[in-house]
Amino acid sequence: MAVGVLCAVRGAAESLVVRAAEASAGRFTVTRRCADLTELLAAAEAGLGRVAIVSAELDRLDVEAMLTLHRAGVQVVALADAARPWLVDRVQACGADLVVPTPDGLAGARTVLESATALLDAAVPDHPDLKGADAVLGEPLRRGRLVAVWGPTGAPGRTTVAVNLAAELAARGETSLLVDADTYGGTVAQVVGLLDEAPGLAAVARAAGQGSLDLRSLARLAPVIAERLRVLTGISRADRWPELPASALDVVWGVARQLVPWTLVDTGFCLEQDEQLSYDTRAPQRNAATLSALRAADVVVVVGAGDPVGLARLVRALSELADLRLDVPQVVVVNRLRASASGARPEAAVHDALARYAGVHRVLTLPEDRAAADGALLAGRVLRECAPGSALRKALLAVVERLAAPVAVG
Ligand SMILES: Nc1ncnc2c1ncn2[C@@H]1O[C@H](COP(=O)(O)OP(=O)(O)O)[C@@H](O)[C@H]1O
Ligand SMILES: [Mg+2]
Incomplete structure (x- = not known):
């Protein structure tokens, strides 16, 4: 059965992800192309997808939004530009499950989908509330x-x-x-x-x-x-x-x-x-x-x-x-x-x-x-x-x- 993908991607990468899903021989299907975060959260809560592919710079994508996605059982793959490392850090700290480079071609978009599969295979039922904290803290140094x-x-x-x-x-x-x-x-x-x-x-x-x-x-x-x-x-x-x-x-x-x-x-x-x-x-x-x-x-x-x-x-x-x-x-x-x-x-x-x-x-x-x-x-x-x-x-x-x-x- 195809993995439902919610897509909230900015710019040219969006159509690349959609085309890569179409070419995936039924493994992935983009169930919703979301214009903004509100639409993405609504689609996630309606159970329309298992993976969200989102641009890291999506407006209002914060810890609360990630929690909502996780609570709806959606894993989050964030697309970020390596030239903007602070954006990578931020989206990771917010609790994204995976951060990958924004694709600039069909091959790149295919890699994004493949990494999403790996994520689903390895899906650990982590406590969603801890994701943000873990990402911020890395290895615990001490625990007051x-x-x-x-x-x-x-x-x-x-x-x-x-x-x-x-x-x-x-x-x-x-x-x-x-x-x-x-x-x-x-x-x-x-x-x-x-x-x-x-x-x-x-x-x-x-x-x-x-x-x-x-x-x-x-x-x-x-x-x-x-x-x-x-x-x-x-x-x-x-x-x-x-x-x-x-x-x-x-x-x-x-x-x-x-x-x-x-x-x-x-x-x-x-x-x-x-x-x-x-x-x-x-x-x-x-x-x-x-x-x-x-x-x-x-x-x-x-x-x-x-x-x-x-x-x-x-x-x-x-x-x-x-x-x-x-x-x-x-x-x-x-x-x-x-x-x-x-x-x-x-x-x-x-x-x-x-x-x-x-x-x-x-x-x-x-x-x-x-x-x-x-x-x-x-x-x-x-x-x-x-x-x-x-x-x-x-x-x-x-x-x-x-x-x-x-x-x-x-
Ligand atoms: N053991 C105490 N003896 C006399 N006054 C106290 C004592 N403990 C608290 N107070 C006073 O009681 C009032 C309420 O205390 P406060 O600590 O602000 O309560 P809360 O935070 O539970 O609302 C304050 O004026 C405080 O100085
Ligand atoms: Mg008080």
Whole structure:
């Protein structure tokens, strides 16, 4: 049976590919000659072909587009001009399965089709999400750890914990990258005293989406704000959340792991996956950034508030998290613990409640410490700088120990 070929090729090479397919004695048939990317994606999703032959310079051919093609079961052969090596790199980074020279004759076009056959024969069911990242990274040099700091609504202190964990790890000599991926109103920039104008995560995601994110560009876009501490600020307005699609962030996490030993991601609170949109895999989702970070994480720090409402929310949050079936260790942190809200023995009350209602037996607690938390916010600095002896900072160090210990979490 002929292999269906979707053709989105610019210029004279297009008719060469079509003629080579016609002359292939029924081995290949061009099922759709696509004028642009939209037409190509629609044809792929309609199941019209198994191979897409595309010009590398096709407009909007990015990581997201490659993912859509791969999800539709289409292998991508990109045609690029050897005289423009940056185009080869870019399309490879975006996840093309093969990059071959643009043919300038019928023989060349035949070679393109032959290479597509080789690709189909060797088709490995790779995880499509990893293709872009692999292409960017080549051989893994090292693999830093990614910590997602997550927790329910109600401002339990996710940002406070994420920022201070990053600062403490950096102070221990391990370079950390703090990332604000909260699409409901991230505050990392403000908390660390940075201007909103920093390029931040959106710029990095854009580069990743276009296949141009590498170690150097990530390092350039993530400023060093203290010794061994880098930061990627969040989107400055909540309505910019479509700038943080999972397909791009998945690549970002991969590059971040190569750049630094620790990546700490401050996430949003919501895990809902928009059921209304789930039929449309290309629609952006507001919680994609949080979900992408959680799925990539080596450990999830779950932060809840210690008062009765906060604990009830934490119990529900833990069950929502369990529904994601992440199979990733969790460190449960109960913050803002105080006797006035939880009774004379707040620690015991929290441990009992979480053991009984969430089946969680290892919990770390952080005290309510207004003076330290407010002082840090006011100064736009971290606790180790402005309240090193505070009860809150001391308790936070126990969380750092837990993360940093070799078999620490679970
Ligand atoms: N242990 C604590 N004691 C006192 N105030 C705290 C504590 N932890 C956080 N806060 C304060 O609570 C507010 C919300 O914290 P934040 O980290 O921004 O929460 P989230 O990121 O979960 O929305 C901030 O004003 C912060 O300074
Ligand atoms: Mg926050």
